[in-house]
Each structure stands twice: as C-alpha cells, then as structure tokens.
Amino acid sequence: MSRFLCPAVSGLAPYTPGEQPRDMRYIKLNTNESPFPPSPKVVEALNKEERQKLRLYSDPTCKDLVDAIAKRYGLTPEQVLPGNGSDENLAFAFRAFCDDSRGPAYADITYGFYKVWAKLWELKPTVVPLREDFSLCVDDYMDLNATLFIANPNAPTGMTVPVEDIRRLLARDRDRVVVVDEAYVDFGAESCVPLLKEFDNLMVVQTFSKSRSLAGARLGFSLGSPELISDLNRIKYSFNPYNINRLSILAGKAAMEDEDYFRTCTGAIQATRAWTVEALEKLGFQVLPSQSNFLFARTDKCKGEMLYKQLKERGILVRWFDADRIRDFVRITIGAQEDMETLVATVSDLLEV
Amino acid sequence: MSRFLCPAVSGLAPYTPGEQPRDMRYIKLNTNESPFPPSPKVVEALNKEERQKLRLYSDPTCKDLVDAIAKRYGLTPEQVLPGNGSDENLAFAFRAFCDDSRGPAYADITYGFYKVWAKLWELKPTVVPLREDFSLCVDDYMDLNATLFIANPNAPTGMTVPVEDIRRLLARDRDRVVVVDEAYVDFGAESCVPLLKEFDNLMVVQTFSKSRSLAGARLGFSLGSPELISDLNRIKYSFNPYNINRLSILAGKAAMEDEDYFRTCTGAIQATRAWTVEALEKLGFQVLPSQSNFLFARTDKCKGEMLYKQLKERGILVRWFDADRIRDFVRITIGAQEDMETLVATVSDLLEV
Numbered sequence: 001m002s003r004f005l006c007p008a009v010s011g012l013a014p015y016t017p018g019e020q021p022r023d024m025r026y027i028k029l030n031t032n033e034s035p036f037p038p039s040p041k042v043v044e045a046l047n048k049e050e051r052q053k054l055r056l057y058s059d060p061t062c063k064d065l066v067d068a069i070a071k072r073y074g075l076t077p078e079q080v081l082p083g084n085g086s087d088e089n090l091a092f093a094f095r096a097f098c099d100d101s102r103g104p105a106y107a108d109i110t111y112g113f114y115k116v117w118a119k120l121w122e123l124k125p126t127v128v129p130l131r132e133d134f135s136l137c138v139d140d141y142m143d144l145n146a147t148l149f150i151a152n153p154n155a156p157t158g159m160t161v162p163v164e165d166i167r168r169l170l171a172r173d174r175d176r177v178v179v180v181d182e183a184y185v186d187f188g189a190e191s192c193v194p195l196l197k198e199f200d201n202l203m204v205v206q207t208f209s210k211s212r213s214l215a216g217a218r219l220g221f222s223l224g225s226p227e228l229i230s231d232l233n234r235i236k237y238s239f240n241p242y243n244i245n246r247l248s249i250l251a252g253k254a255a256m257e258d259e260d261y262f263r264t265c266t267g268a269i270q271a272t273r274a275w276t277v278e279a280l281e282k283l284g285f286q287v288l289p290s291q292s293n294f295l296f297a298r299t300d301k302c303k304g305e306m307l308y309k310q311l312k313e314r315g316i317l318v319r320w321f322d323a324d325r326i327r328d329f330v331r332i333t334i335g336a337q338e339d340m341e342t343l344v345a346t347v348s349d350l351l352e353v
Numbered sequence: 354m355s356r357f358l359c360p361a362v363s364g365l366a367p368y369t370p371g372e373q374p375r376d377m378r379y380i381k382l383n384t385n386e387s388p389f390p391p392s393p394k395v396v397e398a399l400n401k402e403e404r405q406k407l408r409l410y411s412d413p414t415c416k417d418l419v420d421a422i423a424k425r426y427g428l429t430p431e432q433v434l435p436g437n438g439s440d441e442n443l444a445f446a447f448r449a450f451c452d453d454s455r456g457p458a459y460a461d462i463t464y465g466f467y468k469v470w471a472k473l474w475e476l477k478p479t480v481v482p483l484r485e486d487f488s489l490c491v492d493d494y495m496d497l498n499a500t501l502f503i504a505n506p507n508a509p510t511g512m513t514v515p516v517e518d519i520r521r522l523l524a525r526d527r528d529r530v531v532v533v534d535e536a537y538v539d540f541g542a543e544s545c546v547p548l549l550k551e552f553d554n555l556m557v558v559q560t561f562s563k564s565r566s567l568a569g570a571r572l573g574f575s576l577g578s579p580e581l582i583s584d585l586n587r588i589k590y591s592f593n594p595y596n597i598n599r600l601s602i603l604a605g606k607a608a609m610e611d612e613d614y615f616r617t618c619t620g621a622i623q624a625t626r627a628w629t630v631e632a633l634e635k636l637g638f639q640v641l642p643s644q645s646n647f648l649f650a651r652t653d654k655c656k657g658e659m660l661y662k663q664l665k666e667r668g669i670l671v672r673w674f675d676a677d678r679i680r681d682f683v684r685i686t687i688g689a690q691e692d693m694e695t696l697v698a699t700v701s702d703l704l705e706v
Binding site for chain 1 (some may be wrong): 437
C-alpha cells in the first residue's frame with residue numbers, strides 16, 4: 001500500500017480468484033470452466049482478416065453481439081447489455097441501483113464478490129443467512145428495503161430458488177430491483193428470463209464463461225427493461241465505453257448463434273454431473289443438489305481443506321473456501337467424463353474406501 | 354432512465370465516444386487509430402490453438418504481458434499494471450488517489466473523460482484553464498492540494514509539457530500523485546518513464562491503442578512504484594480481476610516485443626504528420642504544434658462544425674468538439690499518407706483555396 005491511497009480504499013477487501021496455474025499440469029476443476037473448447041464457429045470467426053482489424057476500436061454499442069443475444073432470448077436489443085465478464089455487469093448494477101438509502105442484500109453464502117462490490121461502492125449490505133440446509137428462502141427477503149442480488153443457481157452450493165418464488169419477490173415491491181445472477185443457469189436450472197415480460201424491476205445476468213466455453217474471452221451480459229439497461233449504460237459510458245474488445249464481440253456472436261453446440265456441451269456436462277454425484281455418494285459424500293456445472297460436497301472422512309490439499313498434491317485442483325458454515329466442503333467443477341473418473345478414483349484412493 | 358436509478362447516478366454525464374461507423378465507408382480520421390494493422394507477429398500469436406484455449410480463464414496477473422512491458426521500459430514487473438484500455442487504468446486511479454480531502458485537478462481543455470470519472474466517483478475536481486495559447490503551465494498546478502492528471506501530449510491539442518516541468522511538479526510535493534497520461538507519447542514526445550526511478554508519486558499511463566495498432570484489443574497499462582501499482586491492483590481485484598481477455602494478453606505481448614514494427618509505424622506517422630502540417634498551413638490553417646498522431650487545426654475560412662460536416666459529406670470523418678475555446682477547431686487523426694493527401698485535396702476544394 002502506498003502513502004497516497006485514500007483511506008476508504010485501503011479498507012477494501014479484494015476478491016481472491018481461484019488458482020490459475022500457468023503450467024497446465026493440473027486437472028483443473030476449481031474455477032468452473034468448460035471442459036469443451038469454444039464452438040468451432042467461434043474459432044473460425046476470429047480469422048486473420050478480423051485480427052488485422054484490431055487496429056480499429058471495437059463498436060462501443062456491440063450491436064452485432066447485442067442483436068444475437070436479443071434474438072436468442074426473444075428480447076429487443078434495448079434489453080441487452082454485454083459486459084467485460086458478468087463481473088463487470090454486476091459491478092455496474094451495484095453502482096446504479098444501490099446507495100445509502102437502499103443498500104444491496106444477498107445471502108451469507110453466495111458469490112463471494114457481492115461483498116467486495118458493496119465495499120468498492122461504499123454501500124451497507126444486508127446479509128441474509130441461508131437456511132440450515134443451504135436453501136434460500138425468499139420469505140427472508142420479502143420485506144427488505146434493499147436491492148436484491150440472488151445467484152440462481154447459487155454459488156458455491158449449486159442449489160436453485162424456484163422461479164415462482166422469484167416472481168413473488170418481484171411482485172411484492174415493484175419499485176425494488178431484483179438482480180438474478182444466472183451464471184450457472186444453463187446446466188438444467190430454470191431461467192427468470194421469461195419474467196422480463198412481466199416485471200421491469202428484474203435484471204438477469206448471464207455469462208459466456210461457463211456454458212459457452214468462453215471464460216478467456218471475458219464476456220457476460222445483462223438483460224432487463226430498456227430503462228434499466230439504459231441505467232447500466234449510463235455507468236458503462238461513465239467508466240469505460242469501449243469495454244469489450246473486437247474479438248470477444250465476434251466470439252460471443254458466433255457462440256450465441258451455435259445453439260446445437262451449446263446444447264451438446266451443456267447436455268454432456270449434465271450427464272457427467274449425474275455420474276459424478278452418484279460416484280461421490282457411493283464413496284460416502286454428502287453432495288448438495290446441484291443444477292450447475294459444479295458440485296459442493298463434503299465427507300466425514302476428511303476435512304475440506306485436507307481434501308483440497310491432498311487432491312492438489314495428486315494433480316487435481318478443486319476449490320476450498322475458508323469460510324464459516326462451508327469449511328467442510330469442497331467445490332468441484334464438472335469437467336470431462338474422464339477427468340471426473342480420475343477424480344473419483346483419486347478420492348477413493350485417498351479415503352481408502 | 355428507470356425509476357430505480359440512484360439519484361447520484363442520474364447526475365452522471367457519460368462520455369461521448371467518437372463516431373464508430375459500422376459500414377467502413379469513411380476515411381476515418383476521428384478517433385486516433387493507427388492506419389497500420391497490428392504487427393504480423395500479433396496476428397500470428399492469436400493462432401487456432403490459442404483461440405481454442407478461450408474456454409479457460411485468462412491469467413488475472415497477466416504475467417506474460419506484464420513481463421514484456423517491464424522489459425521494454427526497464428522496470429520490474431511489480432511496476433506494471435495492464436488495464437482493459439487505458440481508460441480503465443485511469444478510472445482506477447481516480448478511485449485510488451482521490452477523495453473528499455484531495456480531489457482531482459486537470460486542465461479545462463484535455464481528455465474529456467477526466468470530468469466523467471470525477472462524477473462517477475463523486476469527486477470535486479479543480480479545473481485549471483490552459484493558457485491563451487493552449488499551453489499547460491505547471492506553475493498553475495504547483496501548489497494545488499489535488500491529485501494531478503496531465504495528458505502529455507495533451508488531447509485534443511497535441512501539445513506537450515516539458516518533462517523537466519513535470520519533474521518540478523513531482524518534486525514540489527512528494528505526497529501528491531501526478532498521473533501523466535501518455536496515450537500519445539510515442540509519436541515524438543518525451544516520456545516521463547525515466548522519472549519513475551526518482552519519484553514514487555508518479556503514475557504513467559500508456560496504451561496499445563495508438564502506436565501499437567491495437568485499439569480493438571482494449572489494452573492500456575499503468576507504470577509506477579510497486580506500492581502505487583499495488584494500490585491500483587486493490588481496485589482491480591475489487592472490481593473485475595479477470596479484466597483482460599486471453600487474446601489481448603497475447604496480442605499485447607507480441608506487439609510490445611516487436612520493436613522494429615513499432616518504430617517503423619510511429620516513424621511513418623511522424624513523417625506524414627510533418628507533411629500534413631505543411632499542407633494545411635499552406636491552405637491557411639492554424640495548426641497547433643503536435644507531438645501526437647493527430648492535429649488540432651482551425652481556419653478563418655470555415656467554422657469547425659461546418660468543416661466537420663462538409664468533410665463528413667465527402668466521406669472523411671474528423672472530430673469536432675462543441676466546447677468553449679475550441680469550437681473553431683477540428684481534430685484530425687494522422688492516417689496513411691494517401692488518406693492525408695485526400696484530406697488536403699478535399700479541404701482545398703471545400704475552401705476553394
């Protein structure tokens with residue numbers, strides 16, 4: 001820290017990303033990436049001609065990408081805003097829809113970045129504990145004077161809130177924004193996107209990082225009413241108008257248009273997930289019911305931290321969170337079937353089951 | 354605007370980027386892009402194998418890119434922070450080094466985004482008028498209790514402040530940060546980078562957008578003391594840790610390492626600039642002394658707005674700013690030699706010189 005840093009900033013508690021080892025030595029099941037490469041159409045779209053055009057600024061409106069997303073979800077382009085990763089979209093929402101008179105509210109166990117953004121924008125959050133079984137009960141949020149941030153499926157549990165419950169939240173107070181973070185929705189969960197027809201206080205955030213195999217392109221998007229999207233644009237154009245590079249715009253469009261590839265990949269991950277759940281349960285694990293591309297699991301036979309460390313020693317990276325209530329668990333990304341077979345064999349060996 | 358938007362945000366005055374026409378019909382001299390494609394080594398670096406790796410997150414530390422930048426400028430990696438465009442670097446600096454007790458200070462005529470970031474972070478700026486001849490006199494800043502933002506060369510004038518003068522500013526108050534925005538430094542101006550050895554209150558910001566032909570990759574970087582860079586990292590990791598995508602990291606590294614190509618391109622632009630200045634002066638223009646890849650010029654024969662509009666009708670885009678003191682001028686990017694010849698012929702025709 002320098003002597004120049006503003007006091008308010010010195011109090012920030014930055015997010016710790018999962019390990020990103022640079023040597024590719026590991027079976028990487030720690031940051032919820034896809035085991036599949038991007039659609040071949042993505043790889044083709046970034047051709048030599050397009051790479052040479054990098055001398056020119058990207059389109060700040062991202063029109064081609066916005067149109068592709070709007071078409072895929074049956075929305076108008078005015079209802080779509082891409083971001084430099086869904087993290088950027090979420091950071092903008094904290095700025096646009098929260099202040100001293102209405103802070104953010106989110107679960108005690110959820111995406112770890114919510115609390116970081118709250119600090120970044122100097123907001124006072126309301127933290128609502130998940131129930132004992134890690135379920136999120138919307139009754140706990142019903143009367144909060146706050147902008148609600150709900151990861152659905154939740155991270156790192158993988159568990160879902162029924163869309164019907166989110167509808168109740170939206171209907172309860174139409175002057176309150178509900179941000180539904182659907183980073184993991186494409187692996188079998190129900191999306192809130194259809195509710196956009198009824199509710200202008202709904203903001204849905206999705207990402208290309210998981211189900212569309214583009215974590216390295218940094219691309220997410222917000223969906224909402226034209227007015228709400230216009231608010232987010234006000235932040236974007238006050239922060240970094242050219243926030244998405246030329247190649248990621250092209251990649252996103254190609255990925256969004258290749259529905260077959262998307263279905264094949266997300267289907268395969270769901271099948272592998274089912275296999276992995278069964279295998280881990282046979283080894284005595286408790287596995288939370290996941291609709292995402294990861295599992296949150298624990299066993300009485302080994303502490304979470306120990307399991308994480310021992311797997312790492314054996315060349316498999318999973319994620320462990322040193323946090324109350326979930327210290328016993330590890331989060332395991334659903335990778336390729338053969339990777340999960342290696343994981344299960346390694347765990348079995350470790351626990352001497 | 355939605356009814357949900359926080360009052361403080363509704364007061365933001367977002368930046369207006371230059372026109373980015375999507376149809377490529379224009380000779381585009383309005384957003385200071387390079388007329389040259391990126392280095393062939395950049396185009397090669399983004400090969401098929403790397404495009405397939407987009408399924409994986411980028412390295413949040415951007416190590417390969419940081420190392421290449423550090424090596425090029427004779428610094429340590431701890432002195433370098435890449436950003437999603439230099440705009441992001443600058444936005445972070447406003448957050449890290451300004452607050453109620455020490456606001457930002459900048460010129461009345463300079464990069465138009467400074468005032469936008471001041472509003473975004475709810476800061477009270479000190480706006481210091483340039484002198485009558487558009488020069489920036491450091492005496493006007495010497496005793497300001499503020500974090501200083503100095504574009505050098507300045508935009509949209511193209512004029513420089515001597516590095517010796519910046520040194521005086523740095524030495525005057527070693528507890529005050531001076532941010533020198535060197536977006537346009539590579540076209541013949543002197544850089545403040547050597548002063549980093551002496552001053553830990555200096556932050557230099559540069560970009561790949563202009564001199565390295567990568568506007569579309571969105572890549573800039575900050576240089577400073579390890580402590581100051583660590584402060585900026587605190588903001589980055591509280592906002593968007595994976596802020597740079599995989600391909601831009603690769604592109605930036607390849608561009609930074611191709612020194613010959615960089616020298617060839619920036620040399621050609623300087624030669625074309627000299628030719629263009631002479632030609633415009635022959636047509637009766639006043640051209641401010643530019644060390645950048647653009648010219649700021651005016652003529653008594655035609656108002657700035659009219660010149661902008663008439664050039665646009667004839668297929669040439671330049672930039673006009675509807676702002677006090679500079680309403681008579683247009684800003685003209687130095688493009689390829691043949692584009693500038695077309696510009697000069699068109700202007701000559703328009704003005705019937």
